[in-house]
Amino acid sequence: MVKIKTPAQIEGIRQSSRLAAEILNYLAGFIKPGLNTESLNQLAVKYIADHGAIAAPLNYGGFPKSICTSINDVVCHGIPSTKEVLKNGDIVNLDVTTILHGYFGDTSATYPVGQISPTATNLIKHTKISLDMAINALKPGKSLNECVGQVIEKYVTKFGYSPVRDLGGHGVGLKFHEDPFIYHYKNTIDDVTLKPGMIFTIEPMINASPDWRVTLDSHDNWTVRTRDGSLSAQFEHTILITDSGAEILTQI
Ligand code: MF3
Numbered sequence: 412m413v414k415i416k417t418p419a420q421i422e423g424i425r426q427s428s429r430l431a432a433e434i435l436n437y438l439a440g441f442i443k444p445g446l447n448t449e450s451l452n453q454l455a456v457k458y459i460a461d462h463g464a465i466a467a468p469l470n471y472g473g474f475p476k477s478i479c480t481s482i483n484d485v486v487c488h489g490i491p492s493t494k495e496v497l498k499n500g501d502i503v504n505l506d507v508t509t510i511l512h513g514y515f516g517d518t519s520a521t522y523p524v525g526q527i528s529p530t531a532t533n534l535i536k537h538t539k540i541s542l543d544m545a546i547n548a549l550k551p552g553k554s555l556n557e558c559v560g561q562v563i564e565k566y567v568t569k570f571g572y573s574p575v576r577d578l579g580g581h582g583v584g585l586k587f588h589e590d591p592f593i594y595h596y597k598n599t600i601d602d603v604t605l606k607p608g609m610i611f612t613i614e615p616m617i618n619a620s621p622d623w624r625v626t627l628d629s630h631d632n633w634t635v636r637t638r639d640g641s642l643s644a645q646f647e648h649t650i651l652i653t654d655s656g657a658e659i660l661t662q663i
Pocket residue numbers: 467468469471472474479488506507508517612614647
């Protein structure tokens with residue numbers, strides 16, 4: 412069941428989402444070749460604590476760190492490590508989820524490290540555009556998948572890309588992952604009619620190849636990679652459905 416949030420809940424989720432966006436923006440300023448991803452995690456740990464919040468990923472289903480750092484062919488859920496050093500030409504997604512006064516906000520973005528290839532630049536650009544197009548389509552009374560999955564898939568496949576299918580967006584706010592599951596490809600099985608007060612993430616993971624399939628790292632059981640080794644990019648916002656359209660809660 413998809414919850415309709417109350418005005419008080421919406422305000423709490425708005426505050427948490429804003430903080431998540433601030434953290435993401437703060438972390439992005441440190442990205443450069445030579446930095447290890449655990450340093451980014453440590454910066455997040457301090458910022459989150461200084462602002463009276465909690466990092467939702469830490470210990471979530473056993474996840475060992477406070478943010479996710481996903482480089483190149485890592486689709487999502489990369490684990491920060493001192494052994495993982497950013498290098499010129501990489502792309503890295505940082506995913507931040509906060510709990511502030513009990514409310515959750517979830518956002519991520521993919522950044523270039525130093526000088527990146529035109530291929531990587533285009534992947535980042537079109538992944539971001541696909542998220543923006545989905546957000547712009549949202550309106551109460553419309554079908555969720557018509558606005559999100561269909562729009563994203565139709566757009567990215569034009570470039571020979573594919574939306575990952577095994578993972579998706581989710582309702583968010585009172586818990587980390589709530590109903591509905593948000594498909595980033597055309598799907599009509601369990602569609603939802605949009606209503607004011609719904610809050611969910613849209614977070615397309617786009618592979619730079621027509622192969623949407625992924626693998627799960629058998630050692631850490633978290634890191635998700637593209638099966639064919641191609642690059643993957645992702646952007647994520649927490650979104651509120653309003654009377655007239657949508658409000659991006661993770662925007663600063
Ligand atoms: N932040 C991710 C999402 O967008 C979920 C991360 S789960 C974790 O849904 F355990 F890896 F943190």
